Amino acid sequence: MAATVLAALGACGGADPGAGGGGEDIAARGTIGFSAMTLKNPFFKIIADNLTAEAERHGFDVVVTDAERDVNRQSQQVDNFLASGVAAIVLNPVDRIAIGPAVRRANEAGVPVFTSDLQAVAEGVEIAGHVGTDNYQGGLLAGEAMIEALGEAGGEVLVLHFKQANSCVLRVDGFRHAIGEYNRDRTEGRIEIVAELEGGGLRDEGYRAMADGIQAYPDLAGVFAINDPSALGARTALEQAGRADQVRIVGFDGELAGKQAIRDGKIYADPIQYPDRMGVMTVRNIVSYLDGEDFERVHLIPTALYRQADAEQDPSLD
Template identity: 35%
Template sequence: MKRFAHMLVALLTIGALTACSGGGSTPSGQTPGTGTGTGTQPAPATEPAPAPEKTLTLGLAISTLNNPFFVDLRDGAQAAADAAGVKLVVMDAQDDPSKQISQVEDLITQKVDALLINPTDSDAIVTAVEAANEANIPVFTVDRGANGGKVVAHIASDNVLGGRMAGELIVELIGGQGQVAELEGIPGASAARDRGQGFHEAVDGVQGIDVVASQPADFDRAKGLTVMENILQAHPDIVAVFAHNDEMALGALEAIEAAGKADQIKVVGFDATDDAVKAVQEGRMAATVAQKPKEMGRLGVETALKHLNGEKVDEYIPVPLELVTK
């Protein structure tokens, strides 16, 4: 019995030693639990999540949204911005140069990635362009240019060519004979200067044509009406009118129709807005020079994005013109 007890103790001791060994040994110099045995494995290293891409923001400083042409320009820009997934901040200067300068300064403070500017006044906007240059914000002008500062690209129709097209049509319509009036845009706006230049290139050399009045009506329909009323009183024998935009042309048309001279005076506008094209189709206006403002807005945004992506862009990007007649 005593011999059996000794054997049982020996067997229990061997079993205990075997259990403590864990079924194997730890390699020399390796901490238990870190090798290939049954120890806990460390979590594999993971790559840090990529930072989300920044959404680009473009600023559009527009001369006025109280004109269907510039509403179309804004809409074209907005559609292009939406398609590209970028933010577009639009500022309406309401034809006030000082207000536009303040708005551009505000966009600079917001640190927009690029500025699209449709200047109210090509001279006055220079200080705002220079402020953007100092802030390293690229500037693009649309429809109207800036007379100073660094501009990456200008997106516009050839306004000199458009004015010449209008003038040549008037010469044809009146057979090279008669008194003509001109309604000018905002003094200082590049579009007004260029359209007037092209118009005079076409008519000034024609011996039988006399431009008896060239007066600003600030691209505004109501002012076009008032200025035309005054011109009709001073020059009742005029036979044609060229207006630097359709809003002034439509205002002039109201004055002409009210004076009972609709059959005597040919009116040519510029921009091909919906109201003007309708007036041409109805035979009330002789013609309008068609620009494509939505295309300008689209090209403005796309050109700015190309530049921001490091692509080379042309300094002048033309938008085609065409003459709309009945």
């Protein structure tokens, strides 16, 4: 089929470039394809929802897909985006290395790839922009919260990890650093990190890991869970074991259920992330890219510590 309809577009600046030929399902600025890490976790759903709302405000269509933590699925979604001719692709890379070939295919097709929350580090890939949390700083804050929660007594602390995600590795690195600084020159009231268990970043896996952790470490005084779902799973395990008042929990994320648990005193504190800002800023980066403007290529949003006092003032919890 030949290109039959020739259209001279937007003769003057500011004219609507929506093409001739009745493209009613094509938005003025094209489509953005977003492949989320997993839409089962509210965190990524918030990114998706805010990204969609902001993009539609700027005249884009958005297609949201769920990689379900599987890089194979995510790569397929990238290929599908390329086949359907999107203007830009946004990813929460499921595997920061294995996503490389798919990103390279997008690079070859001339479609810009943006990452949010998690970064891609594969060799030879070009990422147009990244917006994420400063996870190391968040880990430091989590360490401070734990020090605060345990007070002068110190004690044994367990980490509920999710090593597959590099963001979580950075959080635990920051946490360990803060605890290490605290322990330096201290003989009494030290905080001992006794184990890292795999909590999967999920409520059920976190629950099972914590239930085992209680058996293995009866003197536990604190738990650092790398996100809210696993923190809430740990809380359930502690309640069942009748140890909830002896073990303080520090979570991460500040999603709604986590904030409610902080208000109710079930979690001591969270370094909170801003997935809503991530979604919005990612779209602004895409707009800047397409408008040819300069923008910050890697933008890390610092976390803030959220305690019970903050929750009591939080209008979003009413």
